[in-house]
Amino acid sequence: xxxxxxxxxxxxVAIAIIGGGFSGSLVAANLLRNATIPLSIKLIERNSEVGRxxxxxxxxxxxxxxxxxxxxxxxxxxxxxxxxWLHKNGHEQxxxxxxxxxxxxGDYVQATxxxxxxxxxxxxxxxxxxxxxxxxxxxxxxxxxxxSSGQCLHVQKAVLALGNFPALLPAPLAVLDxxxxxxxxxxxxxxxxxxxxxxLLVGTGLTMVDAVVALxxxxxQGQIHTVSRHGMMPYSHKSTTAxxxxxxxxxxxxxxxxxxxxxxxELREALTQGHASSYNQGNPxxxxxxxxxxxxGNPxxxxxxxxxxxxxxxxxxxxxxWQAMPLPEQKRFLRHVKAxxxxxxxxxxxxxxxxxxxAMESGQLMHYAGRIxxxxxxxxxxxxxxxxxxxxxxxxxxxxxxxxxxGANCDFRRLQHPLVASLQEQRLIRPNTLSMGIxxxxxxxxxxxxxxxxxxxxxxxxxxxxxxxxxTAVPEIRVQAxxxxxxLLKSLNPKLGATTLVLKKPAMLFRxxxxxxxxxxxxxxxxxxxxxxxxxxxxxxxxxxxxQILRQLGLTLRYCLETHIHADHITxxxxxxxxxxxxxxxxxxxxxxxxxxxxxxxxxxELGNVQIRAIATPGHTDSHMAYLVxxxxxxxxxxxxxxxxxxxxxxxxxxxxxxxVITEKLFTLPDDTLVYPGHDYQGQTVSTIGEEKCWNPRxxxxxxNQFIELMKNLNLxxxxxxxxxxxxxxxxxxxxxxxDYQI
Numbered sequence: 001x002x003x004x005x006x007x008x009x010x011x012x013v014a015i016a017i018i019g020g021g022f023s024g025s026l027v028a029a030n031l032l033r034n035a036t037i038p039l040s041i042k043l044i045e046r047n048s049e050v051g052r053x054x055x056x057x058x059x060x061x062x063x064x065x066x067x068x069x070x071x072x073x074x075x076x077x078x079x080x081x082x083x084x085w086l087h088k089n090g091h092e093q094x095x096x097x098x099x100x101x102x103x104x105x106g107d108y109v110q111a112t113x114x115x116x117x118x119x120x121x122x123x124x125x126x127x128x129x130x131x132x133x134x135x136x137x138x139x140x141x142x143x144x145x146x147x148s149s150g151q152c153l154h155v156q157k158a159v160l161a162l163g164n165f166p167a168l169l170p171a172p173l174a175v176l177d178x179x180x181x182x183x184x185x186x187x188x189x190x191x192x193x194x195x196x197x198x199x200l201l202v203g204t205g206l207t208m209v210d211a212v213v214a215l216x217x218x219x220x221q222g223q224i225h226t227v228s229r230h231g232m233m234p235y236s237h238k239s240t241t242a243x244x245x246x247x248x249x250x251x252x253x254x255x256x257x258x259x260x261x262x263x264x265x266e267l268r269e270a271l272t273q274g275h276a277s278s279y280n281q282g283n284p285x286x287x288x289x290x291x292x293x294x295x296x297g298n299p300x301x302x303x304x305x306x307x308x309x310x311x312x313x314x315x316x317x318x319x320x321x322w323q324a325m326p327l328p329e330q331k332r333f334l335r336h337v338k339a340x341x342x343x344x345x346x347x348x349x350x351x352x353x354x355x356x357x358x359a360m361e362s363g364q365l366m367h368y369a370g371r372i373x374x375x376x377x378x379x380x381x382x383x384x385x386x387x388x389x390x391x392x393x394x395x396x397x398x399x400x401x402x403x404x405x406x407g408a409n410c411d412f413r414r415l416q417h418p419l420v421a422s423l424q425e426q427r428l429i430r431p432n433t434l435s436m437g438i439x440x441x442x443x444x445x446x447x448x449x450x451x452x453x454x455x456x457x458x459x460x461x462x463x464x465x466x467x468x469x470x471x472t473a474v475p476e477i478r479v480q481a482x483x484x485x486x487x488l489l490k491s492l493n494p495k496l497g498a499t500t501l502v503l504k505k506p507a508m509l510f511r512x513x514x515x516x517x518x519x520x521x522x523x524x525x526x527x528x529x530x531x532x533x534x535x536x537x538x539x540x541x542x543x544x545x546x547x548q549i550l551r552q553l554g555l556t557l558r559y560c561l562e563t564h565i566h567a568d569h570i571t572x573x574x575x576x577x578x579x580x581x582x583x584x585x586x587x588x589x590x591x592x593x594x595x596x597x598x599x600x601x602x603x604x605x606e607l608g609n610v611q612i613r614a615i616a617t618p619g620h621t622d623s624h625m626a627y628l629v630x631x632x633x634x635x636x637x638x639x640x641x642x643x644x645x646x647x648x649x650x651x652x653x654x655x656x657x658x659x660x661v662i663t664e665k666l667f668t669l670p671d672d673t674l675v676y677p678g679h680d681y682q683g684q685t686v687s688t689i690g691e692e693k694c695w696n697p698r699x700x701x702x703x704x705n706q707f708i709e710l711m712k713n714l715n716l717x718x719x720x721x722x723x724x725x726x727x728x729x730x731x732x733x734x735x736x737x738x739x740d741y742q743i
Contacts, residue, residue: 005559005583005597005605006122006597006599006603006604006605006606012037012038012039012040012123012124012125013037013038013039013040013156013157013492014039014040014041014042014153014154014155014156014157015031015039015040015041015042015155015156015157015158015159015488015492016042016044016133016143016145016153016155016157016158016159017041017042017043017044017158017159017161018044018133018145018158018159018160018161018162018419019044019045019053019160019161019162019163020043020044020045020047020050020051020053020128020161021045021050021051021052021053021054021055021056021161021163022051022052022053022055022056022109022163022474022477023053023161023163023460023461023477023480023481024043024045024050024159024161024163025043025050025051025109025110025112025113026074026109026112026477026478026481026482027159027161027460027481027484027485028041028043028113028116028126029074029112029113029116029481030116030481030482030484030485030486031124031485031488031489032113032116032117032119032120032124032126033116033119033120033668034485034486034489035120035121035124035489036121036489036613036631037123037489037492038123038124039123039124039125039489039492040125040127041124041125041126041127042127042129042145042153042155043126043127043128043129044129044131044132044133044145044147044153045128045129045130046130046131046132046148047130048130049106049110050110050113050128051106051109051110051112051113052106052109052110053163053164054163054164054185055102056102056103056105056106056109057106058102058103058210059103060103060210060213060214060217061101061103061217062101062213062214062216062217062352062355063101063102063103063210063213063214064099064100064101064102064348064349064351064352065099065100065101065102065105065349066099066206066237066346066347066348066349067099067473067474067475068096068097068098068099068237069082069083069086069094069095069096069097069098069099069100070082070083070095070096070097071096071474071475072105072474073478074108074109074112074474074478075478075482075668076475076478076479076482077668078663078667078668081112081664082105082108083096084663084703084704085108085111085112086100086104086108087703087704087705088656088660088704089107089111091104092705097239099237099349099350099351099352113126115664119601119615119616119664119665120602121601121602121604121613122600122601122602122603122604123602123604124602129147129153131147131148131149131151132147132148132419133145133146133147133148133419134146134147134148134418134419134422135418135419135422136158136419136422136423136426136428136457137426138426138428138454138456138457141156142154142155142156143155143156143157143158143456143457145158146422156456156492157456157457157458157488157491157492158456158457158458159457159458159459159460159484159488160446160457160458160459160463161459161460161461162419162459162461162462162463163461163462164408164409164410164462164472165408165409165410165415165417166183166185166408166409167183167184167203167207167404167405167406167407167408167409168406168409168411168414169181169404170202170372170404170406172372172373172374172375172384173202173372173375173402173404175375176375176377176382176402177377180377180381180382180400180401180402181401181402181403181404182401182402182403182404183403183404184201184203184207184208184210184211184403184404184405185207189211189403190211190214190215190218190220190401190403193215193220193222193400193401194222194400195220195221195222196222197222197223197399197400197401198222198223198224198225198381198397198398198399198400199215199220199222199223199224199225199399199400199401199402199403200225200226200227200384200397200399200401200402200403201224201225201226201227201403201405202226202227202228202372202402202403202404202405202406203226203227203228203404203405203406203407204226204227204228204230204231204232204233204367204405205228205233205234205342205343205346205405205407206234206346206348206407207405207406207407208226208228208233208405209233209234209348209352209356210405211403211405212224212226212355212356212359212365213352213355213356216355216359221364222364222400223364223366224359224364224365224366225366225367225368225397225399226365226366226367226368226405227367227368227369227370227372227386228367228369228406229339229369229370229371229389230339230340230369230389231367231368231369231370231389232339232340232343232369233343233356233367234342234343234346234347234348235308235343235344235347235348235353236347236348236349236350236352236353237308237347237348237349237350238306238308238350240306240308240309240312241309242309242312242313243270243309243310243312243313244313245313245316245317246262246266246310246313247259247262247314247317247321249317249320249321249324252321252324254324254325254326254329255325255329255332256325256329256330256332256333256336256337257332259321259325259333260337263310263311263314266310267307267310270307270309270310307344308344308347311344311345315345315470315475318468318469318470319467319468319469319470319471322468322469322470323467323468327433327434330434331434334434345470346473368386368388368395369388369389369390370386370387370388370389370395371386371387371389372384372385372386373385373386373387373394375402378398380400381398381399381400382398382399382400382402383396383397383398384396384397384399384402408462410436410437410462410463410465411431411435411436412424412429412431412432412437412438412463413431413435427448427449427450428446428448428449428454428457429446429447429448429449430447430448430449430451432465432466432467433466434466435466436465436466437462437463437464437465437466437467438459438463438464438466439466439467440458440459440463440464440467441453443458443483443484443487444458444459444460444464444480444483444484444487445457445458446458446459455491458484458487458488460477460480460481460484461476461477461480464480507527507528507529507608507609507610507630508525508526508527508528508609508610508629508630509524509525509526509527509528509533509553509555510523510524510525510629510633511523511524511525511549512676512685512686513542513545513546513549515539515541515542515569517541517569518539518568518569518679518721519679519680519681520537520539520566520568520569520678520679521537521676521677521678521679521680522535522536522537522538522539522542522546523535523536523537523635523676524546524549524550524555525607525610525612525629526553526555526607526610527607527608527609527610528608528609529608529609530607530608531553531554531555531556532555532556532558532607532608533550533553533555533556533557533558533607534557534558534559534560534561534605534607534612535557535559535560535561535572535576535582536560536561536562536563536627536635537561537562537563537566537571537637537678538560538571538572538573538576539569539570539571539572540569540570540571540572540575540733541569541572542572543572543575543576543579546572546576547576547579547580550580556580557576557580557582558582558583558607559582559583559584559585559605559607560572560573560576560577560582560583560584560585560732561585561599561605561612561627562584562585562586562587562590562729563587563624563625563626563627563635563636563637563638563639563678564587564590564620564621564623564624564625564637564638565586565590565591565592565621565623565651565726565729565730566725566726566729567650567651567719567721567722567725567726567729568679568719568720568721568722568725569721569725570721570724570725570728570729570733570735571728571729571732571733572733573732573733574594574731574732574733574734575733577596577732583596583597584596584597584732585597585598585599585605586598586599586732587599587614587616587623587624587625588600588601588623589622589623590623591623591730592729592730592731592732593730593731594730594731594732594734595732599614599625600614600616601614601615601616601625602614602615610629610630611629611630611631612627612628612629613627613628613631614626614627615627615628615665615666616661617636617637617639617640617658617661617662617665617666618654618657618658618661619639619646619648619653619654619655619656619657619658619659619660619661619662620637620638620639620645620646620647620648620651620653620658621638621651621652621653622651622652622653622654624637624638624639624646625637626639626640626666628669628673631673632673632674633673633674633676634666634669634673634674634675634676634689635676635678636666636675636676636677636678637677637678638677638678638679639658639661639662639666640662640666640675640677640692640696641677641678641679641680642675642677642680642682642684642686642687642692643684643687643692643695643696643697643698644696644697644698645658645662645696645698645699646658646678646679647711647714647716648711649711649712649714649716650718650722651726655707655708655711655712656704656708658707658711659699659704659707659708660704662699663699666689667689667692667693667699669689670689671688671689671690671693672688672689672690673688673689674686674687674688675687675688675689675691675692698710
């Protein structure tokens with residue numbers, strides 16, 4: 001069937017996203033979910049899988065997230081998005097406090113991107129390109145991305161979602177044969193070890209933790225040594241209740257020492273009030289929580305709050321506090337406080353901490369604070385000389401293998417990568433003064449070597465570390481990804497961000513009409529300038545009413561649009577088509593043969609200045625559509641009612657599908673989107689997405705399984721007109737006679 005009436009002919013603009021890990025995938029997902037203009041998204045990733053990156057590409061099941069599941073949603077406005085996905089995908093036992101395997105989170109990111117792609121408007125496309133970007137060139141109105149395969153992409157915008165670059169090798173190790181030195185994330189980092197071998201892990205942060213638990217899982221019995229300048233290891237999580245904010249950005253100290261003093265003072269205050277638990281793991285020295293002793297594993301006194309809650313209370317304003325500090329103070333923080341902040345802030349799951357504790361108690365795991373001074377290679381291993389911190393004693397370790405666990409390299413001055421080299425050669429980036437990432441504007445746009453803010457190149461995550469400090473964890477990246485997607489869409493379609501002080505004549509005429517017998521709402525929508533109109537879900541018995549309103553308002557009926565095949569009334573579409581010459585439009589895949597056109601998910605129907613976007617919402621029936629009018633009025637048909645929803649027990653209905661489309665598609669629209677249902681039995685006329693998210697008893701606070709169980713037990717009677725209405729509506733409301741059946 002010809003679908004030329006739908007606005008699908010505008011040439012799409014193109015955005016390249018360089019890097020298909022978590023950051024890149026999340027930018028792509030947000031673009032797919034929110035784009036209303038023709039858009040081509042080119043997601044470039046050299047690895048075979050997108051959505052995983054280094055963090056979530058690990059195959060090791062014991063590599064757990066460092067944050068509980070309840071805080072790992074990919075979308076800040078949907079805090080239970082990850083939990084709901086887990087419960088729908090075989091992980092019903094997971095709670096908000098569970099630390100799930102990182103591999104599973106990678107599955108979630110991939111599923112989230114796929115869902116966004118499936119549910120995107122028809123003129124918004126995602127292309128996954130298995131290649132590596134090696135250079136970028138900017139022209140007046142286009143950006144050219146050069147790929148290692150020789151292909152060139154011409155796009156309007158490019159996002160550098162580069163993630164983390166491999167760790168730098170400490171200088172004393174650079175002279176060693178690569179038989180002995182491995183990167184922590186290489187496939188053979190801990191392979192082929194014998195029980196009598198000793199291994200040295202350089203670095204004592206989260207990467208070291210991953211290496212230890214992987215060694216534990218494969219049953220390694222040998223000696224494990226770890227070394228870092230401070231010798232501190234991450235602390236474990238513990239369930240706490242939220243602690244109130246205690247630092248105001250405007251009045252906060254602008255020095256590292258002053259901020260440290262405020263935090264310590266708050267910890268002392270929390271302890272005296274019985275909030276902060278005592279904790280003891282060695283001596284934190286100049287650490288954040290010097291006011292009290294603490295234990296990395298179990299604080300032990302069972303209080304609801306401890307030092308963790310105090311530290312967490314600072315997190316939302318870290319970027320603002322960081323940016324308020326002068327450069328010398330930022331450098332002072334990095335020299336004196338950074339190591340202590342990171343072990344308190346970037347914590348590990350309690351079950352992972354137990355593995356480390358057991359290894360230390362048994363003597364298998366030994367950790368040192370100091371610097372590697374020299375290495376000497378022998379036939380059967382390497383002697384590593386360490387100058388111990390504080391005592392300056394020399395410690396010599398004989399090991400069979402050294403694994404570099406020093407963490408990601410974010411010093412763009414020292415990175416050896418063709419894309420970074422290309423950007424530097426063209427002066428398109430300016431490395432941050434702190435040797436952490438590159439300089440960016442507030443919206444994530446790159447700042448070039450001359451201080452100009454780019455209109456074409458953007459980034460997020462690790463490259464913004466120097467500007468924001470805290471920018472590498474999911475809670476920060478999801479906010480950046482959503483904001484960046486909005487920024488890109490606004491820059492490509494200035495109307496999205498435009499405001500006007502001139503009061504213009506409304507472009508849309510909107511009327512809500514009611515049929516008392518079936519409690520059906522029919523919607524009349526028209527363009528005020530062209531006087532063309534559309535009727536949504538007309539009722540046969542109300543055709544004369546509809547025609548009278550059209551005549552009174554001087555409107556020409558162009559289309560009759562159905563949300564689905566109705567079972568409780570006969571549509572007036574066929575009668576109106578006969579009397580006015582309008583066209584009948586039904587949802588794609590509807591069990592009907594009478595339509596002049598079928599509308600698919602994402603299709604946009606235009607009436608002058610009025611745009612109506614189709615949103616597939618199966619569940620009540622298998623071919624149900626909702627319609628978003630001018631991005632403000634949502635006609636939900638029988639999918640979503642005011643404080644209710646349509647039934648799912650006939651016409652191939654499916655409660656699980658209905659729950660998914662309501663929570664993952666309709667509830668992701670802006671909260672002020674007006675909701676106009678297909679029926680109401682209580683006299684209610686209009687609601688909003690925000691209201692239904694909070695107050696609709698079918699969905700608010702219910703899991704998918706709970707919703708399915710609820711719908712299964714409604715025990716509603718069949719609609720009175722069902723046997724008559726369904727076959728008639730499959731012919732657009734033409735009531736079949738005996739002769740029709742014989743034909």
